[in-house]
Amino acid sequence: MLYREAGQFKATYQEDQQIFPIRQDRIAIASILVFFYLVVPAAANQYWLQAILIPVLIFSLAAIGLNILTGYAGQLSLGSAAFMAVGAFAAYNFMLRVPGMPILAAFVLGGLCAAAVGIAFGLPSLRIKGFYLAVATLAAQFFIVWALTKFPWFSNYSSSGVITAQQVEILGYAFISPESKYVLTLAVVTVLALAAKNMVRSSIGRSWMAIRDMDVAAEVIGFRPMHTKLSAFAISSFYCGVAGALYAYTYLGTVEPEGFNLDMSFKILFMVIIGGVGSIMGSFLGAAFIVLLPIFLNISMHVLGDWVPHGLASNLELIVFGGLIIFFLIVEPHGLARLWQIGKEKLRLWPFPH
């Protein structure tokens, strides 16, 4: 009754081609945006903003990046964290070495650097696929982290390879409070997420899906595999790079190359799988799930605290985390986005299922 698109006629091409063609979706998205832009910064405390909402947003962006590559273009990658590192360090160096560099331009340039690196490491995808490619992307993971640690130029000759992000300032307004950082992150993520949503239903997104579903057939009907695969790598790495820059500038403030390790790549992959492969919305759900799960486990361990020995607690966390991942994959292999879709189908008929 509430979620029914009957009677919504599309009279112009513009109406037919908008990102959210159903009115209820538009209302929902608008109210979600209003909620997160206006209500959350006013209501949430510093811990929520700084430790939960900002990382969820940043990892959502990285997950969207990986989802473009893995979910839409079908190229499995285990190097997302390394591309985030490229974005973070490139943005840092642009800010450091170019006087008067606007921060948003530095984010974009950081993303572009990550995209360039992504193209370089995406080249093997023209020859190899599947797990061979996944292992090949590990080369990117290890090489990039090694290079950032080894060549001190990247971290401006700081002794331990740690960089401290400069102050974020746009048009004279300094983003210092958690609320302002949160809104900045949210703004970047909103723009890029809408762009991604738009991209995956345009010709470039369709070419990715064609390559994913069967690359030989796609080639036969006229998609250029090189162009398609490399564009997926470039755009995916761009998203990861911007996420990395945000990670350094609005979340942690100080980052080191070792922070962008393989574990983080796996985490991002988990977000994609648990959220839903090939779904922009799933990236948000997956990121929220993976960021919140350890926090939740930690809290519940504290509650149990008295009768779980201290040494066991961290291991129990590992066990529960691993177990939950497996459980989730078994119960819903298509991810949280699929649950949402099922819910939508149900909602369409509710409350008169016949």
Added chain:
Amino acid sequence: MQFFFEVLIGGLLSGVMYALVALGFVLIYKASGVFNFAQGAMVFFAALTFVGVMELGAPFGLALVITFAAMVLLGVATEKVVLRPLVNQPQITLFMATIGLTFFIEGLAQGMWGASVRGLEIPGIQDEPIEWAMDNWGIGISKFDLFAAGVSAVLVSVLAVFFNKTRVGRALRAVADDHQGALAIGIPLQNIWRIVWAVAGFVALVAGLMWGARNGVQFALTFVALKALPVLIIGGFESVAGAIVGGLIIGAAEKLGEVYIGPMVGGGIEGWFPYVMALLFLLVRPEGLFGERHIDRV
């Protein structure tokens, strides 16, 4: 020149150790098409269990048997709890499930036996150079490395016989070739998978003993699996022989690269050099040395 040979032999012998780990991957990939990322965790689990049982006072042989039993149990449980409900899911889902399994096993192993670093002694074998080779050729070859190479050779031959000459081995190969075909002629798929996971557990046990004796039993053992991945790429995911040859190539290349190329770029290249090499290798042969060539049909 002597130095070159010393590095080369050291590399080849450590390559054998990589091959041991890679072997576990190959076995499971061959039989069930699952890329089992948890192999490294299984190696860790095996080594930790073995040392833990030894600490409880069991003699070497008994500890070996108990650990083997534990590995079989782990393998069978994995098949039952993780793999069976995920039959017919895309490979990437199974892969993610094994990453979840990695966390689970790591937590389980450390929860059971504690996280401290322990030593592991294999009786009668010391990590010292062989005097005879030292005297005659002036090359230092570690006794332990040679022993590990010997164990691997025996293991591979046993596996080769098992795969080629026994009834179960033939069934394994049939399943690897075509799941549905194997089912149709009456091979019990689930039994086969259980056996494969048990065998992989056994290989993990051997690898865990070797690596544990070499580097001490510690959490870092799980990273050994990462070293085995370029080996798999070069050798091909489906080939036991490929795992061995790939291991030798990677081992030698890694050590030679570290010694001869490393100083040029500031050292520490061991972490990524095998991967980059494997990557370049893939550009020439996308399916590895011994991997099955895939023919794409539309």
